Amino acid sequence: MTHYKLAFIGFGNVGKALARLLLDKQAEIQEKYGITWSAVGIATGRHGMALDPDGIDLEAAIAAADLGALSARPAPAGIRNFIKTCNADVLFENSPVSYADGEPALDHLRAALSAGMHAFTANKGPVVHGYHELRALAEENGVRFYHESTVMDGAPLFSTFRAALPAARLLAFTGVLNSTTNLILSRMENGESFDAAVAYAQRIGIAETDPSGDVDGWDAAIKVSALATVLMDIPLKPQDVERAGIRAITPEQIAAARVEGKRWKLLCRAERTADGVKAKVAPEMVGPETPFYNIEGTTSIVQFETDVLGLLSIIEENPGPHTTAYGLLADFLNAVREK
Amino acid sequence: MTHYKLAFIGFGNVGKALARLLLDKQAEIQEKYGITWSAVGIATGRHGMALDPDGIDLEAAIAAADLGALSARPAPAGIRNFIKTCNADVLFENSPVSYADGEPALDHLRAALSAGMHAFTANKGPVVHGYHELRALAEENGVRFYHESTVMDGAPLFSTFRAALPAARLLAFTGVLNSTTNLILSRMENGESFDAAVAYAQRIGIAETDPSGDVDGWDAAIKVSALATVLMDIPLKPQDVERAGIRAITPEQIAAARVEGKRWKLLCRAERTADGVKAKVAPEMVGPETPFYNIEGTTSIVQFETDVLGLLSIIEENPGPHTTAYGLLADFLNAVREK
16 A cells, blocks of 8 residues: 655646545545555645645535635745645646746646656646656656646546557647637537627636637647647647637638538647648638537547557547546556556 | 567468568667567468577568478477467467357467466457456466457557556447448448448458358447456456347438438447446447447447546547557557556
């Protein structure tokens, strides 16, 4: 039996779903993997911090409005000090992400890995801005840096290539990876205007107040960058992705596609070139002979072209905080059983 | 650097494709995984045997009409003696399969595992008839028994659950796993009769002279059994699968489906029950809102329902002996890097 002390940075929807999943799977994890765990630290931006070397009650933490009330110690000054003093073996990093530079998550992950903790995140920012640095840091310190939930939630993309497809070279991939644009295009097919469709997506909570991250293709470009950086091992920044959003798609274009039996989808594409990778996010018309045609709403797909298999596609339906949480749990269990 | 001595039973399309892949990937395998290999034995039913502790030239073996010409030793009497004397670390078992009892592959795999060899197969027979026995035998002997290529060729199904999805419980799955029936149904949609479509499938070499294994759903039932046995850990025999083939589908039914915007597919289904698993292979009408609708020709799909993710589908297009061979290579590399 091996015991792991866990720390959490960020304890919103995903952090709480992860805590719930750890509790639900506690007996199974112990029985199947010989692993026990305790939560020794939780740090949040707006709900305080809790530190307890004897273990924080995660049920209570899920319900708590102020985590400070659960703490055995005074809160350290700032998250860097939290990482230094929490004495955890594992850090789950789920602070709010900045796509511009990956901070502060990148800084937290650096600190955790340098202190010899395994570190797992659902934030795309640190992968896009610091993957190779963090991977090297993890190797130096004999720990793992994994990030399954950064693209397509907990669906196994990174881990499949890492653990199931040895000696496979990824040549290209194509995907539908942004659900907001996918939903907007579907609603426009049903006659709604672009603006009305955006307003609907905002109303149901899948689009931000400023929808430009989705509709201008930035979110998709970041996911393409993360996949290319890790799976092709070629650093790629979102600004290096040729990018066109869906603002320019007109009702006439939507109708013209339908006449041809096609649909518009915001496709993500990347392919290896002689000296790197060429990547693109743009609306394309796709026909029913492709697996992209039927991808609706929050469903995502990525189709991989390798040197060893035929086209291999992975589709995930019905994602949510609980599937993102599973990706983080899988990262943890995969990391410690590989060691 | 670790050296592995490889033996092959069966050296037809798949065995030769595996030899080709091993040669093509030799430098990469050495560099990336620190693994070197030599082929010390090849046994076939109709092209003789080769044994050479110093290594058989696989290029020559691929081209050879009689493997005996490449042998450093007289051929042993029978395949059991071949296994005993080849002194390999790894056996790739690709002899012709019997679905009735899994023999002789099952016997070969038992002998290899008992002798301390890792054993890998693309044969569904031994998985359906001996999975739990072979897995236990592998564990006792400190080696691995893997079989990625038994369902959907080299697409990572078994290895994804084994290595990428810890603590995930498979609740149910649905798939289109038999390409012959899929092709026949497509051609019937284009107005061909059942008999003419079967004859076409035979002419292009994807259906057998006796097509009943495919059209009566046996091949699909065997694949369902293999998936349920391994991924749900519940032994399931093909005869326990409720099974209806596609012979009874009439042109009228095909036309009626089209009117509804649907298509007939031979669907494979399994779900956990209170005391085991309920499995079924039968033609069903599917609509374009499902990922099964667009599965054409030799493309396969399986959609997994687990307790931790939304529906997760894996699609493989363009399979062939080279993708089956990749599944065997992946089994080998996964097994030895896990150890």
